[in-house]
Amino acid sequence: TAGSGPTFLSLQDVAVETTGHLVVIDEFLKAILRVDPLTGVRSIVSDEQRGSGPLFGPFLRSVVVEASGHLVVVDGTVANGRPIIRIHPLTGGRTIVSDASVGSGPSLVVPRGIAIEMTGELLVVDRVLRAVVRIDPISGDRRILSDDTLGVGPVFSDPVDITVENTEQIIVLDMGLRAIVRVD
Numbered sequence: 001t002a003g004s005g006p007t008f009l010s011l012q013d014v015a016v017e018t019t020g021h022l023v024v025i026d027e028f029l030k031a032i033l034r035v036d037p038l039t040g041v042r043s044i045v046s047d048e049q050r051g052s053g054p055l056f057g058p059f060l061r062s063v064v065v066e067a068s069g070h071l072v073v074v075d076g077t078v079a080n081g082r083p084i085i086r087i088h089p090l091t092g093g094r095t096i097v098s099d100a101s102v103g104s105g106p107s108l109v110v111p112r113g114i115a116i117e118m119t120g121e122l123l124v125v126d127r128v129l130r131a132v133v134r135i136d137p138i139s140g141d142r143r144i145l146s147d148d149t150l151g152v153g154p155v156f157s158d159p160v161d162i163t164v165e166n167t168e169q170i171i172v173l174d175m176g177l178r179a180i181v182r183v184d
Contacts, residue, residue, distance in 0.1 A: 003040020006033060013062045015071070017089070023071055025063050030056040032063065032071060032087060044092070045071070051092025054085065062114040062161070064122075066137070072097060074111045074124060082108045084122065084135060096140070097122070103140025108133065113161035118168060125159040125172055132162065132170060132183055146170075146183045154181055 010028035017023060022035040023045060031047035044050050057077020064072050071087040083099035096102045109128035116122055122135040123145070131147035148155040157176025164170055170183040 003036070003042055005042030006031070006044060008033075008042075012060055015063045015065050017065050018069065023063055023065065025060045025073065027058065027060050030058065030060065032060075032073065032092075045089065046087045046092035046094060051087065051094055053094030054083065054096060056085070056094075061112050064114050064116050066116060067120065072114060072116070072122060072137075074114045076111050082111055084108075084111070084114070084124065084140075086137075097137060098135045098140035098142060103135070103142055105142030106131075106133065106144055108142070112159070113163075113173070115162045115164045115170070117164055123162055123164065123170060125156075125162045127158055127160065130156040130159060132159070132172060151183065154179065156181070 009026055012025040012027045014022055014024045022037055024033050032045040033042050034045050035042050057075050059076035061076050062074040069089045073085050075083050075085055081100035084097040086095050086097050100107055108126050111124045111126050113125045120137050122137055124133045132145045133142050134145045135142050156174055159172050159174045161173040172181045174181055
């Protein structure tokens, strides 16, 4: 009821731009929206009508903001190759960062959460791989950083979200373990 613009239908994730504006994923709209936190005014950043490049599938899951201001989203849609997509913040243009055909390394199966390290590398948690996957933001190459064979401590059961502390420690939210797990 606050602000104007497209009505939210199925929100999935939120991130904050350096301007203080919020960017949100609406899975049902297959869109990324920008929200003015003071007025509530909402506008489309990227969807089927705004921005060029590959269209979003129905399983948009997570969004982060790169230091450049570009947005990066996780699209868990099988038909789309489960891509990680970069979005230009002004034009809404979309490019694939990593998917089944871009980059090398283990394929993402059910990617869910995404975070950015201070180095600019992307971190994605995959629910089926039960792993933290590091993605090179330029080449799209993927490598497993932590799973049941790498590292010590609790084995991931159902990792669904990820963030990076200012100490560069990785924090994973695992629904199966009902725990928050710190990864070095």
